[in-house]
Amino acid sequence: MQGFDLRKVAAKVKCPYMIVAGEDDQLSPVEHTYKLFEKIKAPRRLVVYESANHSIKGGPAAANGENRETMMFDWMLDRIAGKPMKSELWYIDAAGKANITKY
Secondary structure, three states, X not given: OOOOOHHHOHHHOOOOEXXXXXXXXXXXXXXXXXXXXXXXXXXEEEEEEOOOOOOOOOOXXXXXXXXXXXXXXXXXXXXXXXXXXXXEEEEEOOOOOEEEEEO
């Protein structure tokens, strides 16, 4: 996949965008996810699960926090329904608490 780089087109994204990531992702280090997220100008949400790997399974944040599939489906239903969204960064900690900041 040499040359494949979403950062080149990220600023052109116009639709709402959500990224769900594990803080300890072994396939795509989270620092790259943050860099991509910053380039997107459309309404966006980044959800990072503390100490979770690529699959976001098995860690305490995934076990104690909001279920990732339910969250993604609810987000998609809200977009289909035309509900407005704010650009946010969600950090799900080991206790399962979502720390949400405007982005």
